[in-house]
Amino acid sequence: MQPSQVNGRVVLSSQLAKENLGQTQTDIYTQTARPLDVIQQEIQNFISTLGFTSFRYSSVPTSLADTKTSSFELDHRADGREGFGSLPDKLYNIYYKNIARHDNLLQSVIASNGPVFHEPASDIARTFYRDNNINSHLCLPMRWQTGHDWFCLFTFQSPLSTEELRSHYQTIQDSLNSRALGWHLELMAFRQHKFNPYIVRKILTPRTRHILKLAADGFSSRHIADMTGISDNGVNYHYREAKRILGARNRAHLVALAKDQKLI
Known part of the structure; x- marks a missing residue:
């Protein structure tokens, strides 16, 4: 079953929600189109109550699993054009300019359909995270209403250790997953062109x-x-x-x- 449009709002069927996210409510609706800064503040306010310090929402081309053959350049993501969030732009910029090629974050989420608790793959990545007080990441891939070769990704930064975050997620997953899915469907319904990496990067003119x-x-x-x-x-x-x-x-x-x- 797929999300559908009803009166200008996106509806996710309860069956799809239940199968994929453990939801029990009848339907999940997005709002009408809202400014990104309003959505960003709403997300930040909510995740703060769950103990996260910041977040990033962005699109990911699946071809980046192999950066040698991909049409996309990994370090181009440093400008942040594929997404938005409360994670400081400076950190995002440094990560994709200097760290991403030594880390396995994108490869891990591209290979997964479920939540990923990111473990840095190198000393340089571990040092970068530690120096910026990021002890762990929760990554939630969002594949509804995206393209065959790209999807969207929420990353939530946490002061907890990875093992502590795994345990904490068990207590918050229902509320976090449903809210994350609602935000994602809203963004895809009204602003997909802002996140589609092929359009953003003008891979096709x-x-x-x-x-x-x-x-x-x-x-x-x-x-x-x-x-x-x-x-x-x-x-x-x-x-x-x-x-x-x-x-x-x-x-x-x-x-x-x-x-x-x-x-x-």
């Missing part, structure tokens, strides 16, 4: 996405060239670039991938 949309609507290359005012060769160039970036085998596969990743 707006012109390329427009051409793919026309192709998905059934127009031929000749018609697309006439409609966009570029040559046949220009249309084919956009196809080639998009196929290279998305790893498509042919034009039909390209359109299917673009739809699946919610690029068109």
Whole structure:
């Protein structure tokens, strides 16, 4: 069962909630569109009552599991454009510029569908966390209403040790999971374009996405060239670039991938 739209609000079915998050309420609704700073303050206020010091919400391309072949650059995440949160921007910047390549945080969450209690993978990562009074992380992947090749991630920073956090999570998971899911669905319903990493990083240009949309609507290359005012060769160039970036085998596969990743 999938989330659905009702009167402009996103509804998560109680069955899906129960299966994935242990919820018992009838439905979970998002609010109408709200400013990000309002949502950020609401999240911070709530997680503070659970003992967390800060949080970060961001999108993660699954291709970053292998940074050598990914179309995305790990250190580009240092600018924070894929997300927001109360974790200081300076720490986020330093982490992705200097630490991320020596840590396994993204690889761990990409491989998991459930909560991840992050254990630093190197001395440099452990030192970075210790120097900034971050003793442990709880990571909650959010895969509803995202693309096939990307998802969103909540990370919550805690002063507890990892083992203490594991134990603490058992007592707070129902309330934290349901609230996190509600915030995620709200953000995806009204601001998905702000988090979709393909759009944020302009992996496909707006012109390329427009051409793919026309192709998905059934127009031929000749018609697309006439409609966009570029040559046949220009249309084919956009196809080639998009196929290279998305790893498509042919034009039909390209359109299917673009739809699946919610690029068109």
